[in-house]
Amino acid sequence: MNIPEKVINRLSLYHFIFDNLSENEQYISSTKIAQLLNIDDSQVRKDIKYLDNSGKCRVGYEVKKLKFAIEEKLGFKQNRDAFIVGAGNLGSALAKYDSFKDYGLNILAMFDNDPKKIGTIINGKEVFDLTKVSNLALRLGVDIAILTVPKEYAKSAANYLAGAGIKYIWNFTPCILDVPKDVKVWNENLIGSFLQFTNNNEV
Amino acid sequence: MNIPEKVINRLSLYHFIFDNLSENEQYISSTKIAQLLNIDDSQVRKDIKYLDNSGKCRVGYEVKKLKFAIEEKLGFKQNRDAFIVGAGNLGSALAKYDSFKDYGLNILAMFDNDPKKIGTIINGKEVFDLTKVSNLALRLGVDIAILTVPKEYAKSAANYLAGAGIKYIWNFTPCILDVPKDVKVWNENLIGSFLQFTNNNEV
Numbered sequence: 174m175n176i177p178e179k180v181i182n183r184l185s186l187y188h189f190i191f192d193n194l195s196e197n198e199q200y201i202s203s204t205k206i207a208q209l210l211n212i213d214d215s216q217v218r219k220d221i222k223y224l225d226n227s228g229k230c231r232v233g234y235e236v237k238k239l240k241f242a243i244e245e246k247l248g249f250k251q252n253r254d255a256f257i258v259g260a261g262n263l264g265s266a267l268a269k270y271d272s273f274k275d276y277g278l279n280i281l282a283m284f285d286n287d288p289k290k291i292g293t294i295i296n297g298k299e300v301f302d303l304t305k306v307s308n309l310a311l312r313l314g315v316d317i318a319i320l321t322v323p324k325e326y327a328k329s330a331a332n333y334l335a336g337a338g339i340k341y342i343w344n345f346t347p348c349i350l351d352v353p354k355d356v357k358v359w360n361e362n363l364i365g366s367f368l369q370f371t372n373n374n375e376v
Numbered sequence: 377m378n379i380p381e382k383v384i385n386r387l388s389l390y391h392f393i394f395d396n397l398s399e400n401e402q403y404i405s406s407t408k409i410a411q412l413l414n415i416d417d418s419q420v421r422k423d424i425k426y427l428d429n430s431g432k433c434r435v436g437y438e439v440k441k442l443k444f445a446i447e448e449k450l451g452f453k454q455n456r457d458a459f460i461v462g463a464g465n466l467g468s469a470l471a472k473y474d475s476f477k478d479y480g481l482n483i484l485a486m487f488d489n490d491p492k493k494i495g496t497i498i499n500g501k502e503v504f505d506l507t508k509v510s511n512l513a514l515r516l517g518v519d520i521a522i523l524t525v526p527k528e529y530a531k532s533a534a535n536y537l538a539g540a541g542i543k544y545i546w547n548f549t550p551c552i553l554d555v556p557k558d559v560k561v562w563n564e565n566l567i568g569s570f571l572q573f574t575n576n577n578e579v
Contacts, residue, residue: 178572185568190552192535193531209552211561247571253579264467269465272527272550276567317579324475328396333424336405341579342571347475348410349393358414358571364479365388367546368380368450371480376456376520376544 179219180376184243186210191240193244200233209264254315258330260285260300267319269296281313306339316340324348380451387446389413394443403436452480459517461533462525463488463503466548470522472499484516510540519543528550537559
């Protein structure tokens with residue numbers, strides 16, 4: 174069953190909640206989850222129906238079971254390997270964001286074209302020359318790139334990545350990439366996200 | 377008219393496209409926009425209907441007019457002032473992300489509780505002691521905080537912000553905040569975003 178994007182997003186938020194519960198809190202109600210996220214509890218129950226074993230019982234959902242069901246369904250243990258392309262501020266911050274690992278995203282290496290950055294190690298990840306992507310992608314079997322180069326280099330970098338065997342680009346630049354059809358782009362639109370927030374709340 | 381979140385997100389992506397066009401490209405078709413984003417062109421036309429003056433003419437949309445209409449509708453010129461709370465890797469990267477300014481988000485100051493960070497300047501933004509939020513929020517009329525503290529401090533920082541007059545929290549931590557009802561939280565869920573991508577594309 175295909176899970177709608179919004180549901181995936183909410184399920185991962187539920188997981189954050191469970192992750193922060195103490196060992197003593199074995200059960201949780203849909204009302205409690207809903208209240209923490211300021212959404213409707215019928216929504217929570219509907220989302221949980223997408224899971225195979227929700228651990229529902231008389232006193233609420235069994236936290237451990239529900240947590241595991243989300244991990245299974247969304248593939249937290251599938252260990253997807255990725256490169257970060259662009260070892261600037263944002264790229265380095267993402268390289269240091271250790272929570273990614275818990276959700277199955279492993280950053281194996283970083284790439285940049287700045288000689289001063291090449292050879293440095295950021296949170297255990299070596300920064301390589303951009304021209305090495307093709308070789309390393311093939312050798313390590315990596316086809317996901319997280320694109321964090323400055324806006325003005327975004328298009329050329331994306332084209333280069335497409336030619337270097339990258340099939341999935343998680344694009345953090347405020348730039349629309351024009352890549353061949355077999356390369357999937359996911360625009361991480363921070364600005365759009367901010368605008369959704371301000372427009373919906375009359376900030 | 378209230379604009380659905382997905383539409384806001386796409387309109388901001390259209391704006392990215394226009395921003396990167398050369399001066400010579402005065403007109404653009406919905407087909408071209410759709411192709412760049414790998415979506416349906418009927419979707420693009422529907423989204424543009426939310427705008428007051430789309431600049432539609434015989435040869436396509438007038439780029440300048442359409443761009444301006446998006447800016448008006450989504451409030452790019454409204455200049456919302458915000459604080460960054462947590463001057464670590466991600467906080468610093470966001471402080472250096474100059475594109476925010478173009479879309480109406482001004483970071484006025486940063487806050488941390490690490491004495492080594494307090495008093496430093498990151499991209500022109502001074503880092504203040506966290507206890508100064510209340511005072512500066514009142515003096516500068518700021519009610520938006522971008523939360524980028526480590527996960528384990530997220531809850532206490534959010535509670536502190538709620539007490540210090542912050543009304544909107546853009547939450548970048550993988551942690552669900554439990555704040556009073558009058559504080560709106562917007563979860564910037566990078567992990568959920570990654571999972572949407574991988575689950576929908578069978579990565």
